[in-house]
Amino acid sequence: MSQLGRLVRVARADFSYFFRTKWLMAILLTLSLSDMLVTALVYGKIVSGLDYFHYLVPGIIVVGLFSAATDTGRRVWLALRDGMVQYYMTLPLNTSGLVVANIISGGLGGLVYSGLLLLIASIVITPQGVINAILILPFLFVLSTGIAGLAAFFASVSRRGEIYWVYAQALQVSMVTISTVFYPSSTVSQVLPGPIAIVAKYNPLSLAADVLRSSAFGSSPLDTNALGNLVATSLPLAAVGAIAYWFILRVIRANGKP
């Protein structure tokens, strides 16, 4: 079997783990559904000058994608902590293949989960561009891969104890809060300093949420510029994560420990 074939098999096995952690799926679904059907609904009543329910629901899909994709980080961290990574390295697959397989499976997890949320959201808000929503899915996969890479990066650099959870929480709060997932970019520019407002605007989560709002749930044509920006901001995250994870695996291969 070729390296590519082995890579696909490892990615498939790793991806199947996402469905086996039923408790994780239950948590994610409870969080996302309660955000959609309670938080968005109530905020829709107290926010003025904006149809906040319609604004927030696409954002919740993107936050769900983020949570599902970061599970890759948890799994990499557990593998490094429990020594499972030693077993991974006995597989007939080179280090780069192993890294790519893990990150792709994380990306697929995020895609499946966000696709599921997109379907559920379609029940509460009729999508104006169903074809656009389908066309956006590959871009959501790229975003999910980027987030999975970033989570793998933090898992790789977490050398001691539970520090990974510190990084994971800080990553989630900073990426989700400094974005336009919850508030329009015009409000962000009014309140936050210029450079932070730019970071929020070009945050890949903001780009994905904006595209979903305008082209999947709205009636605008697909914004190719925004999709290009989404790919351009997501791929470097995946690359950074892949390099960090590859490096740590090489160190383990050479020294027997991270």
Add this chain to the structure above:
Amino acid sequence: MNRVLTLAKFNIGILLSQRTWFVLSWALFGMQLAVYGSLMSKLVSPVNVPDYFFFYAIGLMVIIVFDSGADVGRHFVEHAHEGELPYFLSLPISRRGFLASQAIYGIANTMIKILPPLVIVLYFVGRLTPQGVFFAAIALFLLGLGITGLMVSFSFIAFKSIDIYSAVIAGLSALLVRFSTVFYPLIFLPNFYSPISLLSPLTYGADLTRWILGFDSTKLLDPTVAAVVVTAIAVGTLSLSVRIVDKIIEGVKAS
């Protein structure tokens, strides 16, 4: 009593050695308040919720209290799963004494996490008074005790499966927070959600703390009812946890 305090001191010593978590907790609180709180207070109409920034700040503190209570439950469960529980049970201390030491640990954890943000927020919004800090800390403390009791009561699930325990706690957290007045006043919850939100202890804790700190009382629950419910939940869930742990703690095996 001395033995309870010795065990509590040991646990608090471990707690204080984990400074990173406290710094992270305060930093995340500051960031969420400064970014999310400021931005959402621009979007929320002052006619609906006057001073949403302050409303949200108290809600965020309630979340810290909730997380802190959940920490105690997790701590307890980890003791069981890492095989430390049989060792603790072999100490010359009663089961109730052991639980009391866990509760003291929980109180210390909550107060360390909550007092600095509380004082700083009240200072920035111009509502800092010694009485306000004192009574708000008592309200949050009682709420924390209630949550701790609830989480320890649920720990019996973890003795069966740690994954199911994690799922139950995370799912419960999501529902308790969203179906409560932590982030929005009760009057804006749709009618079909209001009865559920009255079942969440966070609703009473959040509204009681806001009332103590001088928030517009027309948007809040009756403070007497809130105070009675928060106290009853603290006493009730702690008693429940004592009974449950007394019955199921035997035969717990490390995973």
